[in-house]
Amino acid sequence: MTNAIIELNHLAKKFGDETVLKDINMTLKKGEIIGLIGPSGAGKSTVIKVTLGMEVASGGSAKVFDTVMPNRQLLGRIGYMAQTDALYDSLSGRENLKFYGLMKGIAKQDMAKEVDHAAKVVDLTDDLDKRVSGYSGGMMRRLSLAIALLGNPELLILDEPTVGIDPALRRQIWKELGSIRDEGRSILITTHVMDEAELCDRVALLLGGKVMAFDKPASLEAQYQVDTVEDVFLKAEGVE
Amino acid sequence: MRTIAIMNRVLKELFRDKRTLALMFLAPILVMLLMSVIFNTNSTTDVNVGTVAVTQKLNKEMGSIKHVNVKTYDTKSAAKKALSDEKIDAIIKKNGNNYSLTYANTDSTKTAAVKLAFKSGLTATSISQLKAALKKSTTGMVKLQAQLQAMQKQQAAANATTNSSAAAVAAKQAAATKSTSTNNSTKSTSQTTPKITNHYVYGDKDTGYFAKMLPILMGFFVFFFVFLISGMALLKERTTGTLDRLLATPVKRSSIVFGYMLSYGILAVIQTIVIVLVTVWLLGIEVVGNMASVVVINLLLALVALAFGILLSTFANSEFQMMQFIPLVVIPQIFFSGIIPLDSMADWVKDISYIIPLKYSGDAVSDIIMRGTSIFNEGGNILVLLTFLIVLTFLNVVGLKRYRKV
Numbered sequence: 305m306t307n308a309i310i311e312l313n314h315l316a317k318k319f320g321d322e323t324v325l326k327d328i329n330m331t332l333k334k335g336e337i338i339g340l341i342g343p344s345g346a347g348k349s350t351v352i353k354v355t356l357g358m359e360v361a362s363g364g365s366a367k368v369f370d371t372v373m374p375n376r377q378l379l380g381r382i383g384y385m386a387q388t389d390a391l392y393d394s395l396s397g398r399e400n401l402k403f404y405g406l407m408k409g410i411a412k413q414d415m416a417k418e419v420d421h422a423a424k425v426v427d428l429t430d431d432l433d434k435r436v437s438g439y440s441g442g443m444m445r446r447l448s449l450a451i452a453l454l455g456n457p458e459l460l461i462l463d464e465p466t467v468g469i470d471p472a473l474r475r476q477i478w479k480e481l482g483s484i485r486d487e488g489r490s491i492l493i494t495t496h497v498m499d500e501a502e503l504c505d506r507v508a509l510l511l512g513g514k515v516m517a518f519d520k521p522a523s524l525e526a527q528y529q530v531d532t533v534e535d536v537f538l539k540a541e542g543v544e
Numbered sequence: 545m546r547t548i549a550i551m552n553r554v555l556k557e558l559f560r561d562k563r564t565l566a567l568m569f570l571a572p573i574l575v576m577l578l579m580s581v582i583f584n585t586n587s588t589t590d591v592n593v594g595t596v597a598v599t600q601k602l603n604k605e606m607g608s609i610k611h612v613n614v615k616t617y618d619t620k621s622a623a624k625k626a627l628s629d630e631k632i633d634a635i636i637k638k639n640g641n642n643y644s645l646t647y648a649n650t651d652s653t654k655t656a657a658v659k660l661a662f663k664s665g666l667t668a669t670s671i672s673q674l675k676a677a678l679k680k681s682t683t684g685m686v687k688l689q690a691q692l693q694a695m696q697k698q699q700a701a702a703n704a705t706t707n708s709s710a711a712a713v714a715a716k717q718a719a720a721t722k723s724t725s726t727n728n729s730t731k732s733t734s735q736t737t738p739k740i741t742n743h744y745v746y747g748d749k750d751t752g753y754f755a756k757m758l759p760i761l762m763g764f765f766v767f768f769f770v771f772l773i774s775g776m777a778l779l780k781e782r783t784t785g786t787l788d789r790l791l792a793t794p795v796k797r798s799s800i801v802f803g804y805m806l807s808y809g810i811l812a813v814i815q816t817i818v819i820v821l822v823t824v825w826l827l828g829i830e831v832v833g834n835m836a837s838v839v840v841i842n843l844l845l846a847l848v849a850l851a852f853g854i855l856l857s858t859f860a861n862s863e864f865q866m867m868q869f870i871p872l873v874v875i876p877q878i879f880f881s882g883i884i885p886l887d888s889m890a891d892w893v894k895d896i897s898y899i900i901p902l903k904y905s906g907d908a909v910s911d912i913i914m915r916g917t918s919i920f921n922e923g924g925n926i927l928v929l930l931t932f933l934i935v936l937t938f939l940n941v942v943g944l945k946r947y948r949k950v
Contacts, residue, residue: 357948378794408793
């Protein structure tokens with residue numbers, strides 16, 4: 305596949321004796337949002353870690369942009385947002401953005417423009433010069449997202465980006481994610497919020513280290529003969 | 545480029561944390577001030593000197609000096625017993641024309657006080673002896689002159705009769721007075737330079753406790769604070785997830801380590817300069833050697849401490865666990881750093897000191913501060929510190945692989 309951004313092939317990962325991922329097969333195409341759902345401890349974060357090259361696959365392969373991970377240079381083309389906010393409290397929002405921007409390798413002359421754009425998307429422009437220690441939980445989350453958006457990366461990997469964000473802003477963020485997709489960029493997102501899963505192009509249901517189902521939300525609902533992704537989730541998990 | 549960005553960020557964070565900054569700069573000053581006060585106020589404490597076979601005059605002179613008490617002992621063994629019972633701080637014994645001084649030397653300030661008292665007592669005694677001798681010889685001279693005058697008068701009076709026998713007697717007398725006066729003066733000059741031998745029960749004449757501690761103490765503060773703060777900083781990066789996020793960018797692992805080294809290196813330079821200035825201007829400690837060399841050695845030590853802190857922080861899961869390294873890693877450094885003389889330790893204990901970075905910096909800085917050794921003659925110590933630095937830095941760069949595989 306020429307337009308596969310992420311290609312996970314029989315991916316397995318062990319930590320010592322503990323097998324976290326057994327057999328993950330998943331592809332993320334250009335201009336697509338894939339939602340990764342699954343109960344806590346299903347291995348969602350591990351999938352992300354292996355995809356980013358933080359961890360090395362114990363079996364199978366993880367390819368990003370047709371290159372086997374881990375690969376340091378590729379990281380510049382990926383926008384990553386972790387579950388934790390990962391911000392420097394004593395720095396202002398702008399300083400955080402600038403610092404991560406420099407780390408990503410954004411050129412100095414583009415920096416101000418990039419920072420302003422990312423801040424605008426998450427509605428933080430007015431608070432950009434305040435120290436992060438004075439931010440609310442939601443503001444920190446938004447800043448964290450803004451950092452991932454810096455430099456218009458071709459691939460966004462977002463680990464639960466909308467936790468602690470109020471509904472209005474969440475809608476705005478999803479709108480932005482939609483327009484990113486329409487620009488032909490790709491997004492891998494993990495979420496616990498099932499109505500967000502409905503907004504994804506395809507949903508991968510992760511359970512017991514395997515991808516139980518991987519399809520369009522509507523197809524999944526049809527397959528499991530239920531009305532919502534949440535029900536798919538519950539049915540797959542065996543709770544009924 | 546990224547290294548510089550990381551350095552800037554770490555520095556920014558550090559300078560905004562006013563309390564930690566205050567700790568780094570004010571705590572060493574406070575502790576050193578306290579130590580200098582505690583170790584040096586002893587100059588006003590009383591010293592007890594035991595004397596054996598010393599002239600009354602010297603005893604009296606020394607006894608008249610403030611804070612000095614003189615006790616006389618008949619035998620040396622009695623005095624020695626008193627010394628070991630801590631009743632007296634030193635023994636002064638006169639052997640013929642020479643003096644033998646024995647100091648307990650457990651407190652260098654007391655030793656110094658005794659030395660001073662003895663010296664001034666001796667000077668006072670010899671001056672008064674000199675005075676007396678001078679007086680004697682002057683009176684002798686006056687007598688001689690009077691006799692001479694009398695003789696001339698006699699000669700004049702007995703001009704015609706020529707009483708040669710009287711003149712001969714007068715001349716004899718004059719010669720006799722002359723000889724006694726010269727005898728007196730030679731005696732007094734020989735007494736002003738008696739041979740003085742010093743004995744120390746503990747240590748040697750170089751033992752000045754604070755002076756000896758200071759170069760090592762300086763290094764210790766640098767090591768302690770840089771170790772702790774850098775370790776904590778990296779621990780925080782790890783626990784808040786910023787390290788993961790940092791590693792999710794194309795940044796090189798070495799850039800992170802070097803960025804930290806640069807920022808903490810700058811901080812350590814400032815800290816060392818502050819500490820050196822405080823010790824020199826405020827505490828009045830004499831730095832014989834080059835101050836820039838002291839800063840360079842401490843900078844090197846700070847970088848070792850930094851690398852060490854970063855390395856150990858990977859074994860800690862919380863700030864409290866980081867604190868637990870203090871008794872395990874930092875405190876033992878003091879024992880082997882040379883504050884306590886290493887030569888008095890068992891061989892296997894001495895061997896431990898070879899893996900203590902503080903020992904090498906302490907040796908080097910002591911040499912520079914107290915003996916004025918050039919930094920270029922400290923190549924051995926510097927080489928060991930550099931080896932520590934390179935090995936630890938390498939381990940750190942490799943160790944970050946734990947968090948990202950490339």
